[in-house]
Amino acid sequence: xxxxxxxxxxxxxxxxxxxxxxxxxxxxxxxxxxxxxxxxxxxxxxxxxxxxxxxxxxxxxxxxxxxxxxxxxxxxxxxxxxxxxxxxxxxxxxxxxxxxxxxxxxxxxxxxxxxxxxxxxxxxxxxxxxxxxxxxxxxxxxxxxxxxxxxxxxxxxxxxxxxxxxxxxxxxxxxxxxxxxxxxxxxxxxxxxxxxxxxxxxxxxxxxxxxxxxxxxxxxxxxxxxxxxxxxxxxxxxxxxxxxxxxxxxxxxxxxxxxxxxxxxxxxxxxxxxxxxxxxxxxxxxxxxxxxxxxxxxxxxxxxxxxxxxxxxxxxxxxxxxxxxxxxxxxxxxxxxxxxxxxxxxxxxxxxxxxxxxxxxxxxxxxxxxxxxxxxxxxxxxxxxxxxxxxxxxxxxxxxxxxxxxxxxxxxxxxxxxxxxxxxxxxxxxxxxxxxxxxxxxxxxxxxxxxxxxxxxxxxxxxxxxxxxxxxxxxxxxxxxxxxxxxxxx
Numbered sequence: 001x002x003x004x005x006x007x008x009x010x011x012x013x014x015x016x017x018x019x020x021x022x023x024x025x026x027x028x029x030x031x032x033x034x035x036x037x038x039x040x041x042x043x044x045x046x047x048x049x050x051x052x053x054x055x056x057x058x059x060x061x062x063x064x065x066x067x068x069x070x071x072x073x074x075x076x077x078x079x080x081x082x083x084x085x086x087x088x089x090x091x092x093x094x095x096x097x098x099x100x101x102x103x104x105x106x107x108x109x110x111x112x113x114x115x116x117x118x119x120x121x122x123x124x125x126x127x128x129x130x131x132x133x134x135x136x137x138x139x140x141x142x143x144x145x146x147x148x149x150x151x152x153x154x155x156x157x158x159x160x161x162x163x164x165x166x167x168x169x170x171x172x173x174x175x176x177x178x179x180x181x182x183x184x185x186x187x188x189x190x191x192x193x194x195x196x197x198x199x200x201x202x203x204x205x206x207x208x209x210x211x212x213x214x215x216x217x218x219x220x221x222x223x224x225x226x227x228x229x230x231x232x233x234x235x236x237x238x239x240x241x242x243x244x245x246x247x248x249x250x251x252x253x254x255x256x257x258x259x260x261x262x263x264x265x266x267x268x269x270x271x272x273x274x275x276x277x278x279x280x281x282x283x284x285x286x287x288x289x290x291x292x293x294x295x296x297x298x299x300x301x302x303x304x305x306x307x308x309x310x311x312x313x314x315x316x317x318x319x320x321x322x323x324x325x326x327x328x329x330x331x332x333x334x335x336x337x338x339x340x341x342x343x344x345x346x347x348x349x350x351x352x353x354x355x356x357x358x359x360x361x362x363x364x365x366x367x368x369x370x371x372x373x374x375x376x377x378x379x380x381x382x383x384x385x386x387x388x389x390x391x392x393x394x395x396x397x398x399x400x401x402x403x404x405x406x407x408x409x410x411x412x413x414x415x416x417x418x419x420x421x422x423x424x425x426x427x428x429x430x431x432x433x434x435x436x437x438x439x440x441x442x443x444x445x446x447x448x449x450x451x452x453x454x455x456x457x458x459x460x461x462x463x464x465x466x467x468x469x470x471x472x473x474x475x476x477x478x479x480x481x482x483x484x485x486x487x488x489x490x
Contacts, residue, residue, distance in 0.1 A: 092107070149166060177457065196486075280296050305401075318351055
């Protein structure tokens with residue numbers, strides 16, 4: 001949570017005995033996806049059915065089955081942000097193609113005159129195929145399907161075939177997504193549940209940061225120093241304890257993961273006028289939950305966010321604006337990897353959200369200003385200001401932060417802990433180049449927004465947003481259990 005100097009002074013008057021942690025810019029994770037479908041390219045879809053019971057095991061065009069001329073039911077569209085094929089095949093499916101996915105939604109109703117007699121779970125010996133023929137070569141060489149009854153066949157660099165087979169629930173409302181890649185890997189992944197919200201009932205938790213890795217949502221707590229997790233492959237994801245708090249550490253701050261390990265920061269921040277206590281970076285094995293390493297951070301550090309870049313870990317310091325480098329191979333901590341006299345903590349408090357962009361640099365917040373810091377071969381480059389249009393200076397106030405590489409987009413939350421009203425707001429920055437962005441408001445009216453995290457699922461995009469209720473902790477308003485993790489459909 002981001003606080004101004006006035007907030008710190010006010011809190012020191014209200015709660016002289018409380019040890020407090022900030023959660024500015026916690027969500028230090030990058031979703032790295034290489035686009036494999038070209039926006040603007042043209043694609044034509046056709047359909048066939050092969051069924052032991054209906055077509056005697058022969059692959060047959062849908063036009064033949066419906067008594068239509070050849071290709072009468074084919075459709076052509078250009079790849080864009082819109083649904084390319086709404087109500088394709090006489091109102092059967094909405095088909096949405098993005099740079100990295102093909103998503104189907106069965107939109108025909110139960111009483112549909114063309115399909116009502118065919119709704120069922122597909123039997124053995126039945127394959128429903130959708131041929132997508134592009135006007136130019138694409139870069140697809142592998143896929144992941146979220147439905148075990150659906151797969152992809154790659155016939156050529158411009159022909160993809162979605163195959164729906166035995167066990168598919170051919171019923172109104174059914175959806176599936178095939179995620180496309182260029183690394184020659186294929187897999188069937190569990191179908192995810194994306195709820196409208198998640199919650200933690202423990203009144204000592206106070207959510208700080210959030211990250212999603214391997215279909216698990218991880219949330220840190222600055223109230224008790226724990227990490228809670230939610231399994232999105234469950235029909236009703238509920239909070240579980242992933243990591244206990246640790247003796248001698250009051251709060252847990254930023255999280256990040258590469259899918260194998262989970263990094264988190266334990267702190268003893270004290271905003272009552274005393275210097276902060278011990279701080280350390282902790283590594284857990286995601287598969288086992290075991291703590292596998294830790295690194296003590298320099299005295300007076302308030303570790304804020306952490307990024308993974310080429311095998312090294314980069315920790316931002318909330319109280320002393322700098323970025324430290326942790327090398328797990330040598331167990332060394334470079335406390336002064338980067339700092340700048342342009343980062344003036346007298347302007348709007350402390351170093352807020354910091355995140356690696358997955359390619360060539362960090363984005364960081366301080367003083368109602370976004371900053372871009374290039375990194376090359378492990379060395380920092382020249383710090384540059386980011387020009388943001390569409391938002392006022394006061395709106396550029398970054399706490400939780402999430403970067404989406406394939407969209408060149410940054411999402412962030414501004415925490416409203418000092419405001420008794422629910423004024424927490426989530427913003428979007430759309431970058432046209434490294435130092436130029438256009439801002440917009442995604443959502444407001446939230447309760448002390450903290451960490452944010454972006455995911456895409458079945459061709460749809462979501463933000464997980466923590467409502468930290470830090471204002472309740474410091475007496476600005478009442479605690480309203482449970483703690484809420486709002487899931488916003490973008």
